Amino acid sequence: MPVKCHLSALMGKHKMTIQDVHEKTKLNRNTISNLYHEKVTRIDFETIEKLCGLFGCTIAELFEYIPNEPDI
Structure with a gap:
């Protein structure tokens, strides 16, 4: 996937769990978990x-675009 989500790194830096992020943002736990594990498509x-x-x-600190390597 050409877009990398840095949520797991940010959570580690701030010593937060998925539950912590859920409680502070009121976002759905599944949404946070899918972002954490980079399983989302939108x-x-x-x-x-x-x-x-x-x-x-x-x-830009949360997401990074990594272009695909061109086919040879």
């Missing part, structure tokens, strides 16, 4: 806003 702007607000980060 995300709502509201979710991004809540996570960036919680961690005091930018979208």
Whole structure:
């Protein structure tokens, strides 16, 4: 997947669990878990806003675009 989610790193840095993020943001636990394990294919702007607000980060710190290698 060309987009990497850094939620797990941010949670580790802030010593938070999925439950902590759920309680502080009111986001669905499954949404947080899927982002943590990089299993999502789409995300709502509201979710991004809540996570960036919680961690005091930018979208670029939460997500990273990694282009695919061209086929040879």
